[in-house]
Amino acid sequence: MSHDSSPTSPSASPDAPPATVTCDNCGGAVPNGAIYCPHCCGADGRQGAVLRGAFVGAVIGTMAGGLLAALWYSLVGPERGSWGMVLGVTVGCATTGLMLGMIRQRKG
Numbered sequence: 001m002s003h004d005s006s007p008t009s010p011s012a013s014p015d016a017p018p019a020t021v022t023c024d025n026c027g028g029a030v031p032n033g034a035i036y037c038p039h040c041c042g043a044d045g046r047q048g049a050v051l052r053g054a055f056v057g058a059v060i061g062t063m064a065g066g067l068l069a070a071l072w073y074s075l076v077g078p079e080r081g082s083w084g085m086v087l088g089v090t091v092g093c094a095t096t097g098l099m100l101g102m103i104r105q106r107k108g
C-alpha cells in the first residue's frame with residue numbers, strides 16, 4: 001500500500017499564529033487577537049483607548065482649527081476678524097476632533 005504523506009513534524013505547525021503579538025506602543029506581549037494592549041490601556045483597555053483617541057482627536061482638531069482660524073484671520077484682516085472668532089473656530093474644531101476621536105475608538 002502506498003502511504004506517501006510528507007514527513008512533517010507531529011507537534012509544531014508552521015501556519016499556526018503566535019500566541020502573543022508585540023505591542024507597537026510599549027513592546028509588551030499582547031494576546032493574539034486582542035484589540036487593545038493590556039499594558040498600555042489597562043486590563044480592559046477600552047476606556048484608555050477611548051481617552052487616547054479623544055486626546056489625539058483634540059490635538060489634531062486644535063491644530064486644524066488654529067490653522068483654519070489663522071488662515072481666515074489673514075483673509076479678512078484685523079478690521080473684520082476678531083480674536084473671539086479665532087478662539088471660537090479653534091475650540092469648535094478641537095471639540096469636533098475630540099468627539100470624532102472618541103467615536104472612532106468606540107467602534108473598535
Ligand SMILES: [Zn+2]
Binds near residue numbers: 026027040
Ligand atoms: Zn502596549
